[in-house]
Amino acid sequence: MNDTKRTHTMIGHNRYPHMFSPLDLGFTKLKNRVLMGSMHTGLEETENGIERLATFYAERARGGVGMIITGGFSPNDEGGIGSKLSTPEEAAEHRKITQVVHETDPEVKICLQILHMGPLAKDESCVAPSPVKPRIGRFTPQELSEEGIEKQISDYANCAAMAKLAGYDGVEIIGSAGYLISTFLVQRTNQRTDRWGGSWENRMRFPVEVVRRVREAVGKEFILAFRVPAMDMLEDGLAWEEVVSLAQALEAEGVNVISSHFCWHESPVPTIATMVPRAAFTQVTGRLRKLLKVPVITSNRINMPQVVEEVLARGDADIVSMARPMLADPELVLKAEQGREDEINTCIACNQACLDHVTGGGKQVSCLVNPRACNETLLNYRPAKEQKKIAVVGAGPAGLAYSTVAAQRGHKVTLFDSGSEIGGQFNLAKQVPGKEEFHETLRYFGKMIELRGIDLRLNTTVDAEMLRSMDFDEVVVASGITPRTPDIDGIDHPKAVSYIDVILRRKPIGKSVAIVGAGGIGFDVAELITHAGKSASLDIDIFAREWGIDFKNHPRGGVTGVPRSVETADRIVYLMQRKTGSVGKTLGRTTGWAHRATLNARGVQMVNGVEYVQIDDAGLHTRVHGVPKLFDVETIIICAGQSPLRTLYDELQTAGIKTSVVGGAYEAAELDAKRAIDQASRMAAEV
Structure with a gap:
């Protein structure tokens, strides 16, 4: 090790001693306590997807993680995922992944996640212990017979054996979230009266038998992890005593690692959105850890190395899983080890390009702040053949992305902005309670501007x-x-006031408010003006109270079942839209419901089918579904969309200056940082 690398390593290991301590599993060792958690990327079902996955995982191995869990692969056809591992031929394909990861860093362990979707499978052939249709499922599942149960168990064992054949270091079996195994555990989805249902001992028989058979199939020296539903957020979910007895039974059958999961896909509690505090659920893992002998993994909203260190130092876990943060920055661990935390491109838990994609019609996963994620073979920032002198006008998301990528490739970039700070619309977003993570993105871009020698000129208005x-x-x-x-x-x-004046607190607003426009900005404004007290995203106790979670007593599912307790500003608010559909329908697929639930709890009245007629001293005159209605309000906040700001572009075109346009100035139908950053990064990769 050269002196520079040794110095960098010492910085990280001194600063994060728990994070960078190895973990002995007996027959093998993890080099540190950071796990790249499982994420289904959509590459699994894509042409050349295995090759692209190999590059994707190799980049994360190079970035310093101790272990990687792949996205889910089904043990059989009825498992409901397009990606499956059940034959030697499929195992041979998977060797492309394991070989390149082990060549990249022989110390990194990579495990395959075995995921059987059960009743959530998107096919009529889906199976479950009982024919109970999930609220979010497409079909009523077929009830498994005794022979069918035996087949599923055998298929799990076979899948694990094929994973070993493929060169994986282990497997993770997911037994939570509403997938097959968890539906055996919960009474509402397991209504059987045979030896697989009824009593708790019978309901946990299936996962215990799966683990026993998997261990028989793979032998002792193969990592076997199991993801238990430590707190499933269902009123009639698992009791704490059941969680503990399940984990201990699995431990007795030879599981090497227990991973705690905090999710059931039908749960009315957000667990991974940006409104969730960092490390909100690790205390549950810590309580379970005290009752087990094997190492325990924790997860959810852990996105920076200092959070990892705090969780481990408290004794909440032996290993910390970071999934989406590895999309945002594959070098997160390496940067922490080298004392370069301010260079980490932090996951902001927006879900817009990751979970919203994979759950919304099977789109390929990527990342809002890092469009290279899952595109490593397609989008690269190689040195420019010819260095150019480039002006970028506007330091919002698109301008920041373009500038930093172009400068990384060797171009000489000058970045202009008329404002006093970088960020553009991100400076509005960071003001909204629950969106504090946007500060991290701006910190990252600020550091990239410094490192890449970009000439930043703020408070500067330019013309052609x-x-x-x-x-x-x-x-x-x-x-x-x-x-x-x-x-x-x-x-x-x-x-009538603009949403910008409201968010930046440049104009006062009254006690009664009508918000014109119910897109993302309208919801943000409603959140801001109805909020009172400390942001729940910054305080676990407030968050738990607002969402009915009882961490102390851990009732069934961890939730109290009582109405939510939400501190609310003393204000009457109407959130309005012209469309006749549900208000908030266009919000993010995996987060929109939580935003709607919060505003409902605060008493925000959502009104659709509104035609805006007139604003005068009396208030806002409308027709609601054709019926005249006056809203007697003191303030009307206009959130009625945006138009591209292209004055300079048109001026440059007229002057014959070579120019291009990107981001909101290109298209502003709805503020979309995901599209803006992706477009800008791709353009800068080609210039």
């Missing part, structure tokens, strides 16, 4: 003549958007 005089090879306009002013009689009335 100025840019021409500076002799740039190219100009990129990332000037963003301007709020759209709807055609409503009286829109200039003092009662």
Whole structure:
């Protein structure tokens, strides 16, 4: 090890001694306590997907993790995932993954997750212990016969044997979240009266038998992890005593590692959205850890190395799983080891390009803050053949992404913005309670500007003549958007204010408010003006109280079943939209429901089918589903969409200056940082 690397390593190991301590599993050892958790990426079912997955995982192995769990692979056809591992031929394909990971870093362990979706499978042939249709499932599952249960158990064991044949270091069996195994455990989904149902001993027979048979199939020197539903967030879910007895029974059957999971896909509690505090659930893992002999993994909203260290130092876990953070920055662990934490591209738990993609029609997963995620073979930032002098106008998400990628490739970039700080619309988002993580993205981009030698010029308004005089090879306009002013009689009335003035607290608002527009911005504004007290995303106790979680007593499922207790500002709020569909329907698939639930708990009245007629001293005159209605409110907040701010682009085009446009200035139908960063990064990769 050279002196520089030794110094960097000492910095990280001194700062995070628990995180970088090895873990002895007896027959093998993990080099540190950071696990890249399982994520289904969509590559599993893509042409050349195995090759792309190999590159994806190798990049994370190179980035310093101790162990990797793959996305889920089904043990059989009825498991419901397009990706399956059940034959030697399929195992041979998987060797492409294990071989490149082990070549990249022989110390990194990689395990295959065995995932049987059970009643959540998207096919009529889906199976379960009882024919109970999930609320979010497409079909009523077929009830497994005794022979069918035996087949499923055998298929789990065979899948594990094929994983060993493929060169994996182990497997993780997921027994939570509403998938097959967990439906045997919970009474509402297991209504059997034979030896597989009824008493708790019978209901946990299936996972225990699966583990016993898997261990027989793979032998002793093969990592066997099991993900237990430590707190499933269901009112009639598992009792704490059941969780403990299940984990201890699995331990007795030869599980090497227990992973704690905090999710049932039908649970009315958010567990991974940005509104969830960091490390909110690790205390549950810590309580379980005290009752087991094998190491325990914890997870959920752990996105920075200092959080990892705190969790481990408290004794809440032996290993910390970081899934989405490894999409955002594959070098997270390496940067922590080298004392470069301020260079980490932090996961903001937005779910927009990861979970929303994989659950919304099978789109390929990526990452809002890192569009290279899952595109490692397609999108690379190679050194430019010809270095150019480039002006980027606008330091919002698109401008920041373009500037940093172009500069990384060797171009000389000058970044202009008329504001006093970088960030653009992110500076609005970070003001909203529950979106504090946006500060991390701006910290990251600020550091990249410094490291890549970008000439940042804030408080600077440019025009075509100025840019021409500076002799740039190219100009990129990332000037963003301007709020759209709807055609409503009286829109200039003092009662009408822009959402920007509200979020930045430049104008006061009254005790009764109508919000015109119920897109993402309208919901953010409603959250901001109805919020009172400390943000729940910054306080686990407040979060637990707001969502009815009882960490102390751990009733069935961990939830109290009583109405939510939400501190609310003293304000009457109407959230309105023209469309006649459900308010909030266009929000993120995996987070929108939680935002709607929060505003409902705060008493926000959601109104659809609204035609806006006039604003005057009396308030907002409308027709709701054709019926005239006056909303007697003091303030009307306009969140009626955006228009591209392209004045400079048009001016440059007229002047004959080579220019391109990106981000909101290109398209502003709805603020979309995911699209803006992706588009800008791809453009900068080609310039």
